Amino acid sequence: MIYKIVSYLKFLIKGKTKYSLHSPFVHEFIERALDDKEIYYSFLAMNFLRIKLKNNQTVLSVEDKGAGFRKKIKHNRSVKQIAKTAISSKYKAQVLFKIINLYQPNTILELGTSLGLTTCYLSNANIRGSVITIEGSKSIYESALQTFKTMGLSKINAINGEFIEVLKTQLCNEKFDFVFFDGNHTEEATLTYYNYCKTRANENSIFVFDDIYWSKSMTIAWKRIIQDKAISLSIDLFSFGIVFFLKDRAKQNIKIIHSINLH
Numbered sequence: 001m002i003y004k005i006v007s008y009l010k011f012l013i014k015g016k017t018k019y020s021l022h023s024p025f026v027h028e029f030i031e032r033a034l035d036d037k038e039i040y041y042s043f044l045a046m047n048f049l050r051i052k053l054k055n056n057q058t059v060l061s062v063e064d065k066g067a068g069f070r071k072k073i074k075h076n077r078s079v080k081q082i083a084k085t086a087i088s089s090k091y092k093a094q095v096l097f098k099i100i101n102l103y104q105p106n107t108i109l110e111l112g113t114s115l116g117l118t119t120c121y122l123s124n125a126n127i128r129g130s131v132i133t134i135e136g137s138k139s140i141y142e143s144a145l146q147t148f149k150t151m152g153l154s155k156i157n158a159i160n161g162e163f164i165e166v167l168k169t170q171l172c173n174e175k176f177d178f179v180f181f182d183g184n185h186t187e188e189a190t191l192t193y194y195n196y197c198k199t200r201a202n203e204n205s206i207f208v209f210d211d212i213y214w215s216k217s218m219t220i221a222w223k224r225i226i227q228d229k230a231i232s233l234s235i236d237l238f239s240f241g242i243v244f245f246l247k248d249r250a251k252q253n254i255k256i257i258h259s260i261n262l263h
């Protein structure tokens, strides 16, 4: 927690507001993905689902996967506990929806399905695209399958398995236009997933890394990723970071001060 507070103070010193950023691309991103106030009709169903999950007392026997859980890991966890500690906030999920709605990526990959709520946002944002999501814990994966069924989202390809194993086997021929890295928040794992997914990216791909200030090692991973010469633009929103592979751009690493920072 102290690490996060100190990091945020440093972030505020270096961060910029939209009024001091001049790139048309970044401006459009802020206006249409961060500041857009539109309430899309699918948000209502997903808000309702969030409430249902936060009140669901069903107990799951959960395998310990990665460093992604924000609270001490127990083997028996209720859906309610998972919904309160391990899934993206409403605001963050809506921003992800708006990013996808803006750039319309074809193949979307989520590393870390959890209960599948954010997956529903990813899928609803681009109904013509496809969403692949990977979850290591069998019981959580099965709970997510139930969610997709309830929401009528039959096109989501949910896979139960270890991220890297699934990537290198079942998904070895896939190309990714959008990747949401949201599981196993360690430096080594994040860099492994990034380096692998990068080989499956194109110049319009967008990678989103959750919780880049969750720990010192996550921040180190983020800093190493944005230094990669394949990345031409990085946008640090404190609660998550986004990288773009756009060609013919001078490299730019931006920190944006915005209300999304603390979500």
Ligand SMILES: C[S@@+](CC[C@H](N)C(=O)[O-])C[C@H]1O[C@@H](n2cnc3c(N)ncnc32)[C@H](O)[C@@H]1O
Residues within 6 Å of the ligand: 065, 066, 067, 068, 069, 086, 087, 088, 110, 111, 112, 113, 114, 115, 116, 117, 118, 119, 134, 135, 136, 137, 140, 161, 162, 163, 164, 182, 183, 184
């Ligand atoms: C933070 S949660 C994902 C939250 C979800 N994206 C959302 O916003 O609702 C991370 C999930 O990744 C899974 N996970 C962590 N490490 C994994 C790994 N190496 N392979 C497969 N799944 C993993 C965990 O079981 C957990 O359910």
